């Protein structure tokens with residue numbers, strides 16, 4: 001098995017699929033690894049470190065895609081990368097297909113075997129390969145939101161924590177999962193007044209036990225979302241229905257009724273976003289304004305803190321990478337239902353039910369293709 005790691009090409013994306021210690025885990029087991037020249041250079045991971053871990057360096061992405069049996073990446077393949085995938089080649093990366101019909105069509109056409117980090121499940125529940133990036137993005141959401149509340153960034157000129165004698169800002173967090181609870185931790189730390197909403201009352205119960213009366217919890221329905229959003233200074237969108245397009249919980253009308261200069265951070269934008277007014281932005285140009293409300297909708301937030309994110313991601317991805325590279329995808333997927341849940345597209349078939357439903361493909365269960 002030859003594993004290939006191309007340099008990421010999405011806007012301001014400096015993460016890399018494998019760190020040198022992860023390469024070493026593979027080469028120690030007899031797996032060959034090629035890494036594109038300079039893939040980790042921007043985050044202090046030199047070609048020399050990759051070579052010391054047993055990888056060979058190749059000059060171009062074309063060479064990585066042409067030679068490797070398995071491609072390990074971070075972000076969903078961009079159109080130029082989709083065009084280089086081939087029948088039977090294994091792709092292991094984030095995909096976020098439900099809101100992305102073009103990428104889905106390209107992956108189906110490629111005939112590649114495409115495993116999405118974000119739908120791999122864990123023995124203890126949850127989405128263990130999404131969780132570390134959600135921790136990063138949840139924490140960053142408060143940083144990004146606070147910065148954009150400043151006048152020079154177009155915001156209303158509000159300090160989230162207030163000062164003695166002046167009220168703190170009101171942060172509303174929709175979705176109390178990994179993004180939401182990490183955002184909550186930062187917002188409470190900053191001294192903001194926080195309301196958190198979820199449909200899962202157990203999640204709210206857990207947060208209530210930790211934060212007590214320093215936060216307000218609310219069962220998520222249209223009424224509660226409307227009341228919270230209209231009175232807020234900063235809204236964080238962190239909902240997820242695994243694999244599916246995010247529900248549009250905040251309507252254009254609610255945005256129009258918010259304070260001018262308020263900020264919304266739609267972390268769920270990689271699944272299409274949970275604000276009706278959202279569209280994906282980049283680190284180079286992260287915001288736009290609708291009805292006086294600043295929208296921050298960067299689809300690869302963890303790319304901004306790429307060194308931290310790369311190591312956190314590799315901690316979660318390396319175990320399955322080793323299984324795939326040493327056993328081959330059929331055996332690895334047959335042996336592990338949680339890894340099998342990551343299979344989204346396989347040799348021209350859509351194998352993840354929510355993606356098939358949202359994008360109108362026939363759904364073919366992964367089990368039927370492992371034969």
Ligand SMILES: NC(=O)C1=CN([C@@H]2O[C@H](COP(=O)(O)OP(=O)(O)OC[C@H]3O[C@@H](n4cnc5c(N)ncnc54)[C@H](O)[C@@H]3O)[C@@H](O)[C@H]2O)C=CC1
Nearest residue numbers: 133134137175177178179198199200220239240299300301
């Ligand atoms: N923009 C970026 O750079 C990044 C985006 N993300 C995205 O953030 C989103 C959230 O991820 P996680 O926190 O890991 O997911 P999670 O599964 O831990 O949490 C999602 C929460 O949303 C709740 N939820 C579902 N429907 C709801 C509704 N109608 N109202 C209120 N809550 C609802 C669920 O009950 C759950 O508690 C995902 O789309 C993920 O892909 C994650 C990392 C980076």
Ligand SMILES: CC(=O)C(=O)O
Nearest residue numbers: 133270299300301302
């Ligand atoms: C999860 C995701 O989309 C990211 O880390 O960029």
Ligand SMILES: [Mg+2]
Nearest residue numbers: 076096100103
């Ligand atoms: Mg996309």
